Amino acid sequence: MSSSILKKNLLKExxxxxxxxxxxxxxxxxxxxxxxxxSLSYKxxxxxxxxxxxxxxxxxxxxxxxxxxxxxxxxxGLSKVFGPQPQKGLKLVKNGMSKQDLRESTGLTLGxxxxxxxxxxxxxxxxxxxxxxxxxTLERCLNRLIDPTEGSIxxxxxxxxxxxxxxxxxxxxxxxxxxxxxxxxxxxxxxxxNVGFGLEIQGEPLDIYTERCQxxxxxxxxxxxxxxxxxxxxxxxxxxxxxxRALASDPDILLMDEAFSxxxxxxxxxxxxxxIQIRKKMGKTIIFVTHDLDEALKLGDRIAxxxxxxxxxxxxxxxxxxxxxxxxxxxxxxxVNQERVDELMRKDAKRKADxxxxxxxxxxxxxxxxxxxxxxxx
Amino acid sequence: MVSIIGSTVEDxxxxxxxxxxxxxxxxxxxxxxxxxAVLDAxxxxxxxxxxxxxxxVALLISxxxxxxxxxxxxxxxxxxxxxxxxxxxxxxLVLVSAFIALLIGIPLGIIASKYESMNSWxxxxxxxxxxxxxxxxxxxxxxxxxxxxxxxxxxxxxFAMPPAVRLTNLGIRQVPKEMNEVADAFGCNYGQKLFxxxxxxxxxxxxxxxxxxxxxSLSMVVIAxxxxxxxxxxxxxxxxxxxxxxxxxxxxxAVVILAIMLDRLSYSFSERRQNx
Numbered sequence: 001m002s003s004s005i006l007k008k009n010l011l012k013e014x015x016x017x018x019x020x021x022x023x024x025x026x027x028x029x030x031x032x033x034x035x036x037x038x039s040l041s042y043k044x045x046x047x048x049x050x051x052x053x054x055x056x057x058x059x060x061x062x063x064x065x066x067x068x069x070x071x072x073x074x075x076x077g078l079s080k081v082f083g084p085q086p087q088k089g090l091k092l093v094k095n096g097m098s099k100q101d102l103r104e105s106t107g108l109t110l111g112x113x114x115x116x117x118x119x120x121x122x123x124x125x126x127x128x129x130x131x132x133x134x135x136x137t138l139e140r141c142l143n144r145l146i147d148p149t150e151g152s153i154x155x156x157x158x159x160x161x162x163x164x165x166x167x168x169x170x171x172x173x174x175x176x177x178x179x180x181x182x183x184x185x186x187x188x189x190x191x192x193x194n195v196g197f198g199l200e201i202q203g204e205p206l207d208i209y210t211e212r213c214q215x216x217x218x219x220x221x222x223x224x225x226x227x228x229x230x231x232x233x234x235x236x237x238x239x240x241x242x243x244x245r246a247l248a249s250d251p252d253i254l255l256m257d258e259a260f261s262x263x264x265x266x267x268x269x270x271x272x273x274x275x276i277q278i279r280k281k282m283g284k285t286i287i288f289v290t291h292d293l294d295e296a297l298k299l300g301d302r303i304a305x306x307x308x309x310x311x312x313x314x315x316x317x318x319x320x321x322x323x324x325x326x327x328x329x330x331x332x333x334x335x336v337n338q339e340r341v342d343e344l345m346r347k348d349a350k351r352k353a354d355x356x357x358x359x360x361x362x363x364x365x366x367x368x369x370x371x372x373x374x375x376x377x378x
Numbered sequence: 379m380v381s382i383i384g385s386t387v388e389d390x391x392x393x394x395x396x397x398x399x400x401x402x403x404x405x406x407x408x409x410x411x412x413x414x415a416v417l418d419a420x421x422x423x424x425x426x427x428x429x430x431x432x433x434x435v436a437l438l439i440s441x442x443x444x445x446x447x448x449x450x451x452x453x454x455x456x457x458x459x460x461x462x463x464x465x466x467x468x469x470x471l472v473l474v475s476a477f478i479a480l481l482i483g484i485p486l487g488i489i490a491s492k493y494e495s496m497n498s499w500x501x502x503x504x505x506x507x508x509x510x511x512x513x514x515x516x517x518x519x520x521x522x523x524x525x526x527x528x529x530x531x532x533x534x535x536x537f538a539m540p541p542a543v544r545l546t547n548l549g550i551r552q553v554p555k556e557m558n559e560v561a562d563a564f565g566c567n568y569g570q571k572l573f574x575x576x577x578x579x580x581x582x583x584x585x586x587x588x589x590x591x592x593x594x595s596l597s598m599v600v601i602a603x604x605x606x607x608x609x610x611x612x613x614x615x616x617x618x619x620x621x622x623x624x625x626x627x628x629x630x631x632a633v634v635i636l637a638i639m640l641d642r643l644s645y646s647f648s649e650r651r652q653n654x
Contacts, residue, residue, distance in 0.1 A: 140559075143562075143563055145559050145562055145563060169565045169566075169567060170565070171565075172562070172563060172564065172565035173564065173565030176563070177563075177564075178559075178560075178563040178564070180556050180559065180560065181556075182556055184554070184556040184557055184559070184560045186557070186560070186574075186575065186578065186579070187579070188578045188579070188581070197560075197564055197574075198564040198565070200574075201564055201565055201566055201570055201574070202565070245564075249564075255563075
């Protein structure tokens, strides 16, 4: 194949892909994006031997990208027993003792039992359940604020449960940020100093510190409040600070523990929308703990429903709402109205279609790259 | 005479005085050095100038005019009653004793909050130190350190330390769980967690301990007058022996003025720190 035919084919394909995305956009915006894409696709086709980052092409256009092939967190067989001699308690549970009996006979509390799941890169993974179902415990195992009794947690292939203290500190500093339910801002520090807490701990030089703090503060819309103290801020603003603090050290993974639960409904909705925007801009993997089904359905790419320390169902919002596996899940989802279900299914379908298209496009570019003879530098 | 308990303690004190004399001399010299420095500073200027300086320090710490005026007027009254020298000796002894008590007490409180095994021992020791009648400390203090201000300071340190230990311990234990999680989740090491999160949040409690330590020091230095520590304590004892109501009242009033001054100042210092 000559390179001009290649170019034409690729252009056509990209154009049609872009076209299908633009249904939802207003025309002027669509035109602008189409323009950007055209120029990009020319670039693509004129230098096929270059490494083309499709992800970059799509940044900000489609639903946040989730790469199902890239599993960033893999949890296998995770269990936690609280109390002295947890191993012994876990053995009893494995031999069939119930949570209730374990507590009565030994005083030990079963927090988590045999949980396994994968979280994909870029995904917003919701852990949902009633209070006491173990969702926060599970999240705290991921950065070992709570040490699991048994099981494996792999983050980008690194076994978290085996880490020494120093290594663990390093992982916590670079890889993970956390947002807390009751904000947990340090009262003796200004907004700026709170946001910069992680960077300060890492000993970043002042110029990087200031720049990253400012970026994070701008990102959550708190410009102008840098020198305010937490006591003078409203709940919503406090949690913005909490979010900025987690974002400032630019971690790959955000752990959000009931992050919006303490906010009143209107502010909560704002924060949810804000989070969706931030995801579009930054593409983080987020583990989001909540007890609020609406929140889970609105934000989650996938939801894991927990009951009594065990994940009972994992699925996309539409799957959970349409096919609850048992009574417990059913009790959660029975009040979701048909309109919402339809909306979720549309969202789901769109997400799947997006992923499919992206995959196709990626494969196509790859194929072309292979087929095309090297043509020198671009 | 005394039972086996008392005689054992006597034996221990004997052994300590004969074998650890160099240590006690060293400690005594250290305390004397500190005390001399503080007293030199307090007596460096004419009383009137010192009064103005202390009032300005009060303004700086409290940022309140009322506090400044109160300090100024109180010190003037002391000067008017002709008790300036004695009061400054007492103040110096309080400052040095409280400083040493905090220097030992706060780290001890931190240790107690971190290690459960140490906690029970430290608690027991503090109970002992606080409930043993304070006059009793004076006896070994005199044996180890002789007469004068130094044994007074030592007895005062022992008597005034417990609140600093207890309230530091309590303050750190009461740091909300979420705050500790923040420290861990963002990758603090041991020292960072303590100095950047736990101590600042425990500060109100610690400052209450500082305040209590200063007040207890003041109440003890009067008793220390009995073993020859110069100051208002001796003035009061003299008035007592002569049944001199007027002199007794004046010396007592000077103690009250110092107490109010120190209490309000240390309190407003802690209050200002937690305003945010």
